[in-house]
Amino acid sequence: MTDVVSSDGLVAEGISLAFGGLQVLSDVSMILRPGVITGLIGPNGAGKTSLFNCLSGLYHGQRGHSSFAGASLKGLGPAQRAACGITRSFQNLAMCPDLSLLENVLVGLTLKRRSGWFSAFVPTPSQRLDQQEAERRAMAALNELGIASAAHDKPSDLPPGTLRLAEIARAIASEPKAILLDEPAAGLNAVETRDLTRALKRLMRPDLVLLVVEHDMDLIMELCEQIYVLNFGKMIASGTPAEIRAHPDVIRVYLGDDSDD
Amino acid sequence: MAVSDLAHVSKAGVPARAGHVDLARLSVLALVAALLLLPLLAGGFLLYSLSLCFANALAVLSVSMLVRYGGEVSIGHSFFVALGAYTVAIVEHRLGISIAVSLPLAALLGAGAGFVFAFPSRRLSGIYLAVATMALALALPEVLIGFEKFTGGFEGLYIAQDLIPGVSKALQHYYIALAVLVAVSLALAHFRKSAQGLALLMAQAQPRAAEAMGITRSWARVSIFTLSAALASLAGALTGFASSTVSPNSFTFFSGVFLLVGSVVSLNGLSLSAALVGGAFITLVPTYLAKAGDWVPVLYGVALVVVTLVANAGDLRRFLPRGRAR
Numbered sequence: 153m154t155d156v157v158s159s160d161g162l163v164a165e166g167i168s169l170a171f172g173g174l175q176v177l178s179d180v181s182m183i184l185r186p187g188v189i190t191g192l193i194g195p196n197g198a199g200k201t202s203l204f205n206c207l208s209g210l211y212h213g214q215r216g217h218s219s220f221a222g223a224s225l226k227g228l229g230p231a232q233r234a235a236c237g238i239t240r241s242f243q244n245l246a247m248c249p250d251l252s253l254l255e256n257v258l259v260g261l262t263l264k265r266r267s268g269w270f271s272a273f274v275p276t277p278s279q280r281l282d283q284q285e286a287e288r289r290a291m292a293a294l295n296e297l298g299i300a301s302a303a304h305d306k307p308s309d310l311p312p313g314t315l316r317l318a319e320i321a322r323a324i325a326s327e328p329k330a331i332l333l334d335e336p337a338a339g340l341n342a343v344e345t346r347d348l349t350r351a352l353k354r355l356m357r358p359d360l361v362l363l364v365v366e367h368d369m370d371l372i373m374e375l376c377e378q379i380y381v382l383n384f385g386k387m388i389a390s391g392t393p394a395e396i397r398a399h400p401d402v403i404r405v406y407l408g409d410d411s412d413d
Numbered sequence: 414m415a416v417s418d419l420a421h422v423s424k425a426g427v428p429a430r431a432g433h434v435d436l437a438r439l440s441v442l443a444l445v446a447a448l449l450l451l452p453l454l455a456g457g458f459l460l461y462s463l464s465l466c467f468a469n470a471l472a473v474l475s476v477s478m479l480v481r482y483g484g485e486v487s488i489g490h491s492f493f494v495a496l497g498a499y500t501v502a503i504v505e506h507r508l509g510i511s512i513a514v515s516l517p518l519a520a521l522l523g524a525g526a527g528f529v530f531a532f533p534s535r536r537l538s539g540i541y542l543a544v545a546t547m548a549l550a551l552a553l554p555e556v557l558i559g560f561e562k563f564t565g566g567f568e569g570l571y572i573a574q575d576l577i578p579g580v581s582k583a584l585q586h587y588y589i590a591l592a593v594l595v596a597v598s599l600a601l602a603h604f605r606k607s608a609q610g611l612a613l614l615m616a617q618a619q620p621r622a623a624e625a626m627g628i629t630r631s632w633a634r635v636s637i638f639t640l641s642a643a644l645a646s647l648a649g650a651l652t653g654f655a656s657s658t659v660s661p662n663s664f665t666f667f668s669g670v671f672l673l674v675g676s677v678v679s680l681n682g683l684s685l686s687a688a689l690v691g692g693a694f695i696t697l698v699p700t701y702l703a704k705a706g707d708w709v710p711v712l713y714g715v716a717l718v719v720v721t722l723v724a725n726a727g728d729l730r731r732f733l734p735r736g737r738a739r
């Protein structure tokens with residue numbers, strides 16, 4: 153499946169991934185276009201996080217190919233893909249317990265930092281500027297998600313909802329070209345989910361690739377223009393929210409059981 | 414940044430809580446002031462012991478730094494300490510130059526040696542890395558005796574040159590070691606807030622998430638080991654300077670273990686006071702327990718076990734190979 157139009161987005165083609173005898177992804181293809189919020193849904197264990205891991209370089213599929221902005225991602229590990237401008241959040245919160253919430257978000261800016269090893273130990277004017285700029289961006293990201301007031305708290309003192317939002321703040325703080333969010337609304341209450349939806353919509357720019365994995369169907373239907381449905385490691389449907397709602401396979405495997413989830 | 418910032422790094426990642434900040438800062442300032450004034454009252458032997466204590470505190474910091482920022486244990490840091498001490502001695506003997514040059518040179522050589530060791534072993538962790546560092550410590554006496562021409566063999570070398578001519582040796586040793594210790598504590602307080610410091614803490618707590626932020630595991634491991642070795646070597650340079658001599662006896666396998674004991678006793682703290690506790694423990698205890706002779710390692714062993722179990726039971730996991738999960 154080669155698509156000329158898609159070459160400026162994040163593209164996965166024919167990805168297959170197996171762990172031992174367990175086939176987790178079979179021939180999965182996906183096109184994430186810039187300027188479009190793409191959703192990925194599917195039952196538990198469908199392989200959504202695994203596909204995420206393939207896109208962010210944590211897993212390498214046995215077959216298939218991915219590219220970003222026309223350049224192949226073949227053989228690139230997670231750090232190199234981060235350097236290409238791809239960031240992600242983690243389904244199981246990945247906060248460092250020693251760092252404050254603000255510092256946890258600051259780490260997301262590591263690749264943007266300009267201070268060298270000398271200024272890591274000795275304060276210098278340029279290091280101070282770099283620090284202020286990074287803190288400004290991290291605070292802006294926390295503000296965007298409405299959790300700036302918790303900036304100086306430790307993760308262990310905060311509710312999971314706040315940590316979830318901080319995870320997203322960290323992914324957006326570096327102003328990346330592609331953002332992959334793994335269940336960003338898990339553990340959020342209704343108000344937080346609404347705020348998150350608004351924040352993600354505000355975040356959208358014409359050149360940004362945004363992928364959201366969610367169980368919350370209302371959120372996905374409201375947020376996304378393009379939705380992919382994964383079931384048992386196979387992509388069973390893709391289309392607009394209306395098309396997905398009407399798709400017989402989707403109704404059978406997913407919406408049928410979970411329509412009021 | 415002021416000396417008062419030292420209070421911030423009681424533990425990497427646990428800044429003093431708002432209400433306690435002033436008290437903590439004041440007590441650190443008071444401690445530094447007391448140490449500055451002490452030579453007015455104290456006699457030669459106490460000054461000598463304290464100079465060694467400051468140098469050892471730096472060596473303990475180098476191990477604690479590796480534990481805090483790298484999550485790793487080294488029992489072979491005596492190798493890097495010896496490298497620093499012998500750098501000072503050999504530079505003086507061969508080139509006739511004082512620590513003004515050999516102190517920074519020691520830190521650089523330590524960084525180089527740390528890098529050379531860390532790069533091939535960057536995939537090792539836990540007990541495997543600890544054993545690899547042990548090999549360094551075990552090889553050390555052989556190396557020192559093998560290169561007799563440079564190291565003076567069993568006899569070792571004397572270090573006699575002053576940094577500041579005209580000032581008594583005891584005072585020089587004391588104040589220079591103290592100044593470097595305070596400077597390093599300040600630098601470590603600053604490091605905790607730096608981009609690199611944050612990245613290392615994240616790489617240790619959440620290696621996969623850190624990778625996705627561009628912080629690779631190899632970068633983290635090689636960086637922290639290089640830094641830690643540089644600090645250990647700097648500490649060794651001061652140990653040599655403060656004791657006026659270097660010999661293979663001062664760098665046995667046990668000195669590497671003692672450094673780890675010092676780090677555990679100070680709860681792997683990176684503050685000035687934690688370093689002093691660790692340094693004092695491994696300096697003063699053997700001096701005053703000299704009569705116990707061969708029992709000193711046993712006492713250390715007991716202290717290591719007791720402190721580890723009582724204060725920091727969770728840290729025992731650090732000695733085990735880490736699971737691959739998360």
Ligand SMILES: Nc1ncnc2c1ncn2[C@@H]1O[C@H](COP(=O)(O)OP(=O)(O)OP(=O)(O)O)[C@@H](O)[C@H]1O
Nearest residue numbers: 171174176194195196197198199200201202203243
């Ligand atoms: N590292 C791994 N080793 C072995 N099996 C794995 C690994 N990662 C994922 N799997 C398996 O792959 C399958 C898909 O898991 P995945 O986490 O991708 O699903 P998911 O769609 O994200 O599910 P959920 O909605 O629960 O998050 C599961 O059966 C899981 O056990």
Ligand SMILES: [Mg+2]
Nearest residue numbers: 200201202243
């Ligand atoms: Mg998942």
